[in-house]
Amino acid sequence: MRFEDVHITVAGLGVSGRAAARVLAGRGALVTAVDARTEGIEGLDELRAAGVAVRLGDGETLPADAELVVTSPGWKPSTPLLAAAAARGVEVIGEVELAWRLRPADGAAPWLALTGTNGKTTAVRMLTSILRAAGHDAVAVGNVGEPIVEAVLAEHDVLAVELSSYQLHWSSTLAPHAAAVLNIAPDHLDWHGSLDAYAAAKGRIYGPGTIRVCNADDEATVRLAGPDARGFTLRMPAPGQFGVVEDLLVDRATVADPARSAEELAELKDVVPFAPHNVANALAAAALARTFGVPCEAVREGLRAFKPDPHRIAFVASAGGVDYVDDSKATNPHAAAASLAAYESIVWIAGGLLKGADVDELVAAAAPRLRGAVLLGADRERIAEALRRHAPDVPVREVAETDTGAMDLVVREAARLARPGDTVLLAPAAASMDMFTDYKARGNAFAAAVRRQAPAADPDSAGPPAGGEKPRS
Structure with a gap:
């Protein structure tokens, strides 16, 4: 695409x-x-x-000379500037x-893309680790890592691309070498307007000629990918799938x-932290890597070398x-359900901004595993109501405080409910902005x-150091 002398608005x-x-x-x-x-x-x-x-203080007025708009992924189509572009017939990407569109005409690095x-983020970092174990100059980009507009101009062998529904909504000509959709559950419906529109945005990851990978255990992703997709499953794989046989991750898709x-x-045991949803992430990463010719040995080495990002089933301490x-x-509830499924007896810490999400299905499924629950945040009462409906015998404590000391009260209540062998699990099922800057600040709090209230934690029995990961079976 030619850009010289084209009037472009970056929104x-x-x-x-800034990178664009x-x-x-x-x-x-x-x-x-x-x-x-x-x-x-x-x-x-x-x-x-x-x-x-640079024009500051006005994000609504479309410049009169705009011939193309490059928008921040979070801007809704109804934003006045973007709506004005649509009305004027100016393309928005x-x-x-x-x-x-910036990729070089010859020798462009292939994209291995995923969404869900x-x-x-876990899956794309696993994929990057696997690619590097195979000797490739690979980098994670898109919704993570360095700006993708800069990465496509560097001389990488291959790009591991994480894409959000927002980014995909504003994309129209993508055709990655291979792409995977990990899962589909209600999220960002306030932005997209409906679950169908949200799923359709995810489906844009599959372009002409893209090798399609989908979660065979998730009907929505199977529908998006179509009949010729390569599936991954936590069950024994059928021909054409990646899956689990006893304690092994296996490939029945790219073999002869x-x-x-x-x-x-x-x-x-090579998947850390071990949890069913993380095994699915590893299978998706392996499937994309195998479409690119990565040998099996590199999949194993890459998974073993992978270091999870913080606040994702991160073991803190044991006391x-x-x-x-x-x-x-x-x-969101879908993520919390995966986390709750990883432990047998749980004191659940939940709450925050549900953004209209329903929690009844989550609570009903988790009820047999719950020792107790401690709720905080703006929408804690909605979770409490679901617990009364689906887990009436589970003791519930609500913490109304929202100041900096609120998490100390939450942990204290959780410790009172917990018994030896239990896991106190922060899996909020909700956004954090009602009380914290972001999910990272909530996890750090x-x-x-925990560390203030569990100073006697036994380092020999606590698993890895604080911030590390403790495998589960």
Whole structure:
């Protein structure tokens, strides 16, 4: 695509917006970057020095000369600037679509892409680790890592691309070498308007010629991928699938004779932290890597070398025979359900902003595993109501405080409910912004409260150091 002398509006000056503006200015585009904010934006001097016209304090007015808009992924189509572009017939794309169009005509690095409601970052980092174990110069980009518009211009062998529904909504011509949808569950419905629209955005990851990978245990992803997809499953795989046989992860899709043979990829113990949903993440990563010719040995080595990001089933400490685990990243019911399924006897810490999500199915499924529950945050009463309906015998404590000491009260109540052998699990099923800056701040507050109140934790029985991961079976 030609960019020289094209008037391009970059809407939003976050990390991806600034990167897009820099790259476009370097390609000779006439760039105007707009943002509703007037302060707190980094790199403005660099943008101006590159010839970018920066307009602050007005994120709603479409510049009169705009021929193309590159939008921040979080901007809704109803945003006045984007609505004005649509009315005027000006194309609107996102940074990911821009990156696809920026790829060199010859020798462009293939994309191995994935999306899903939950597990995206873990799976894409697993994929990157596997690719590197095979000797590839691979980097994780998209919704994670460095800006993708810069990565496509570097000389990487292959890109591991994590894509959100927002990014996919603003993409129209993507055609990765291979792509996977991990799962589909209600999320971001306030942005997309409906579950069907949300799922359709996820389905945009499959372009012409893309090798399609889907979660064979999730009907919504099977429908999106169509009949010729390669599935991954937590069950014994059928021909054409990746799955689990006893304690092994196996490939029955890329082998010479899928009907009669399979190849071992790794053992369950190679997946850390061990939990059913994390095994699914590992299988998805392995499936994408195998479509790119990565040998089985590299899958095993990559999974063993993988280091999980914080706040994803992160073991914090053990005291009095009780384990404390931080899964603050479980910001919706689907993610919390996966986390709760990993433990047998749980004191559940939940609550925050549910964003309209329903929790009845989550609570009903988790009820047999619950020793007790401690609820906090703006929508805690909705979770309490679901517990009264589906788990009436489970003791529930509510913490109404919202100040910086609230998490100490939460951990204290959880410790009172817990018995030796239990897991106190922070898996909120809700967003954090009612009380915390983000899920990371919430997880850090939980871990700090645990360490303050469990100083006698036995380091020999507590598993890895705080912040590490403790495998589960």
